[in-house]
Structure formats: structure tokens, C-alpha cells
Amino acid sequence: PRSIYLTRHGQSEYNSMQRLGGDSPLTEKGQKYAAALADFFEKEPVDGLRVWCSQKVRAAQTAQQLKNSAFHTEYWKALDEIDAGICEGLTYEDIQQRYPNQAEDRARDKYHYRYPSGESYEDVVSRLEPVIMELERQANVLVVSHQAVLRCILAYFYDLPLSGLPYIETPLHSLVKLTPRAYHCDSTVYTYDF
Ligand code: G3H
Secondary structure, three states, rough: OEEEEEEEEEOOOHHOOOOOOOOEEOOOHHHHHHHHHHHHHOOOOOOEEEEEEEEEEEEEEHHOOOOOOOOOEEEOOHHHHOOOHOOOOOOHHHHHHOOHHHHHHHHOOOOOOOOOOOOHHHHHHOOOOOHHHHHOOOOOOEEEOOEEEEEEEEHHHHHHOHHHEEEEEEEEOEEEEEEOOOOEEEEEEEEEOO
């Protein structure tokens, strides 16, 4: 059976400052996770793995240490993190202070809420449609992407309701292995403690 592996990028500088979005590089901890991921795939018996990565620096750096040159890597813009528009680079506290009405609207309906000049989860789900169609057709794929995007992909494969999608737990430094079966997906989560 084939498997789909899903991971967020390693910890980025913005993650460590609790800032949203941006395009910052990995921290030292994030680099350690990138090394652990490469080590995992040196040991995992997986044929012809394809690596699909977002176009953000933190995701590319996370995929960079996968040494096996047989792994073919593609960079998909559709895998980039939800665009937080006017809230990019802010912390949740900043948003609360500067745009309290936005924070309130988002808390009321997180799935449909669209950041001004940015995206909603609903928007992310629709831009992921081609990625999910390809994931359905392909053999072994590792997706290196971001929290909001992984939530959308997990909700699809686990068949979860959309209202709960924006709250799915997707911690940093964990790798999810999904193996689609006839009517469900088997899953294993590997967690690294850096
Ligand atoms: O930067 C965006 C986060 O990864 C998504 O988290 O939708 O829970 O705010 P949130």
C-alpha cells in the first residue's frame, strides 16, 4: 500500500516569536527537525517518494536535507500557508489590540472568516483541490507545508466536518503517515521533541 506523509516545516523564526505568516528561515530547533526528517526517510522503506513542498523558505529548508537524490522535489504555491493579509507578521495579541473586530469575527466562524487582503480556510480548501486530486492519484508522497494547509488535507482524508477543520491539532515537529484503505485511512504520528 502507498502512503502519504504530511508535515509542517520545522520551527521558523516567526514561530518562535509567535508571529503569523511571513517568510522567515528555520531556527536551530527547526533545522534539527529537518535533520530528523531526513533521517526518518533514510530508514523508512519507501519506493519512489515524491516530495511536495510549499514555496516558503521554512518549508524548503525543511525538505532540503532529504538526501536521497531519487526523491523528486516539487514546489507548489498551492501549498503555501493561509495568507493572513493585513495580519501577516502580527501576533494574536497584536491582532486583538489593533483589529479587535477581526479577532471577534474570526472566533465566530473561523472556517469562513477571510483576513482582509488575505484568505479564509474555505479559500485554502478550494486552492488545494488540484493538490488533493493529484495526491489521490500518486504513489508515495511527502507533503512539507504549513498548519492551515495540513488541517485542510487531514480533514479531507479523515472525512472530518468543515466547522472543526480550523481547530485540528497539528503540532510542529510531527510527521503524520496516512495509508489510505478502502473506507478509511490508517494513520501513525511520529513526534520529535525539540
Ligand atoms: O499562520 C497561520 C497559522 O498556521 C494558522 O493558525 O488558523 O489557528 O490561526 P490559525
